[in-house]
Structures are given as structure tokens and as C-alpha cells.
Amino acid sequence: MAHAKSVSKWPFAALSLVLSLVLGLGPGWGPVQAAASAQPGQNSGTVVSTTNGKVRGGTHNRVRSFQSIPYAAPSVGERRWRGPEPAAAWTGVRKATTPGAACTQPQGLPVGQSGGYSVCDHLASPLSAGLFDRADAALGRYPLSGFASAGEALATVRTDVTWSVPTLDTARLLSTWTPTRMYEFSERDTPWFKGYPAPSFGQRAQRMAELPYLFDLALFENVQDEQSRFRDRMLHTCVAFAASGRTSWPAFRGEHGYTQTLSSRAWKRADFATDHHYAFWKNLR
Known part of the structure; x- marks a missing residue:
């Protein structure tokens, strides 16, 4: 009408x-304050440092990408229904060449399924x-x-x-x-x-x-x-x-x-x- x-x-x-409520994470939990320069001898700049450790990304058409980097500790167990906590640090170089698991989505329903992805936007907003x-x-x-x-x-x-x-x-x-x-x-x-x-x-x-x-x-x-x-x-x-x-x-x-x-x-x-x-x-x- x-x-x-x-x-x-x-x-x-x-x-x-x-x-x-479960996955929405506030600012300040972002993992990446990446070094602007590449690590010497590390695959043309695909290895960078973050606040929690090093990650290795990939390159395509001269564009570097770094995927599936944790922004906060998983909201499971005792952390469920509580505010976010920092992600754990790691040693060595973490693989960051493929996407992480997608936010949970309802399967098969003939309606928009953007809710989980909208939640992911909170990670950087x-x-x-x-x-x-x-x-x-x-x-x-x-x-x-x-x-x-x-x-x-x-x-x-x-x-x-x-x-x-x-x-x-x-x-x-x-x-x-x-x-x-x-x-x-x-x-x-x-x-x-x-x-x-x-x-x-x-x-x-x-x-x-x-x-x-x-x-x-x-x-x-x-x-x-x-x-x-x-x-x-x-x-x-x-x-x-x-x-x-x-x-x-x-x-x-x-x-x-x-x-x-x-x-x-x-x-x-x-x-x-x-x-x-x-x-x-x-x-x-």
C-alpha cells in the first residue's frame, strides 16, 4: 500500500x-594492530604481527588479505551471556588465508538471513x-x-x-x-x-x-x-x-x-x- x-x-x-547477545562484541577487542612492514623473507609481506601474535595471510591481484583472526575469546561455557574477553595469544605464525566459520544462520527459511552477519559487524564498529x-x-x-x-x-x-x-x-x-x-x-x-x-x-x-x-x-x-x-x-x-x-x-x-x-x-x-x-x-x- x-x-x-x-x-x-x-x-x-x-x-x-x-x-x-551471544556473539556481539564491543570495540577494543580487535586483534589487529598490524605492522605496516613485511617480515623479512616471509612470503612477500603476507606475515604481519598483531597484538596476539603473527598471522600469515594471502595475496591476490596485489591485494593482501588476512582472514579468520579471532577478535575475542569464544563466548561459550562460563563466558556465555557475559561481556567479551580478549582472545588468547598464540605462538608461531597463525594461518589466516581462509575465512573462519560463518555466523550461525537459520537454514532453509524463505526470509532474509543477514542477522548473523550483522552481528559480525559489531566486531569492528x-x-x-x-x-x-x-x-x-x-x-x-x-x-x-x-x-x-x-x-x-x-x-x-x-x-x-x-x-x-x-x-x-x-x-x-x-x-x-x-x-x-x-x-x-x-x-x-x-x-x-x-x-x-x-x-x-x-x-x-x-x-x-x-x-x-x-x-x-x-x-x-x-x-x-x-x-x-x-x-x-x-x-x-x-x-x-x-x-x-x-x-x-x-x-x-x-x-x-x-x-x-x-x-x-x-x-x-x-x-x-x-x-x-x-x-x-x-x-x-
């Missing part, structure tokens, strides 16, 4: 956040300072005791910080320049991806969940018969908006613009900023 921003209320994003302090604050705002499962808690956090905050920021910006309608797809019992195992917790309005209500897609299981009236209403709303640029709910205006919930229950105004802890995330540093 043009001029409209949709946010999934319960996306399947728990694994990505788990990885952020100055903005990762205080990462674990922010994680503690998030756990205080979203206590596990308030959710049916850890997966549901993590998915809620990921929804709010990744989708809800940028969506509200975007709607506020757009509304200063053009007529804007904002909705939140909040159906609780949605079709899952056909042929793929469902998560261990109720996925609810996960990413792309509204698509089977608008299109005939083999990607999803069928919409339930009891949701047919809701599906028809969704279709009518989108077609009417495409024809007129209007919806049955008011346009989004100002800091507290109107957001409409779309579900098989009553359509009503959502307290979007409060529901998704907008102020908490905007002020978290």
Missing part, C-alpha cells in the same frame, strides 16, 4: 537477537560500545517472566527495535511532505511458510504475514476459512486505497499520528509508540 507503513508485531527474529549494558537494559524492560517463552520475548524485542521505531520515524517524516496512512497488521493466527517447520512459539503476525491475505502465493499455507471476511476486508481496503489514496481511518499527522490496527478483530487505533516502547529505544544509549 503506497503511503502506508506496515509493521509485523511478532516477527520470527528470535535467533538473530540471540546471536546479537565503534557504535558497539556499551552493547552489553544496553542488553541489560532491554532485559529489564522485557523480562522473561512476562512472556510465554524466551523465543517470544526475543521476537518482541526485535520487533520493537528493528521495525517499530524506524517505522514510526519514517511515518512522521513522510507525513510532513505527503498524505500518509499508517497501519499495523496485528492478526494473531496467521499462515506459516508452507513446508517449513514452525517456530516453537506462536509466530503471530510475523514478517510478510499479511501477504497471503492479499495474494495467492504458494509460499504460504492457506488462510483459514474463518478468516475469509478479514481477508476480503483487507483486499477491499487496499484496492480502495490504490484507487483513491484514502482509507477508512485518518491520515497520519504530527508526532502522535493515527495508526490503525488490521486484524480479524475490531479495527481500532493503536497506541503504537507506547505498545512498542518507542521512547525507551530512542533514548537508549
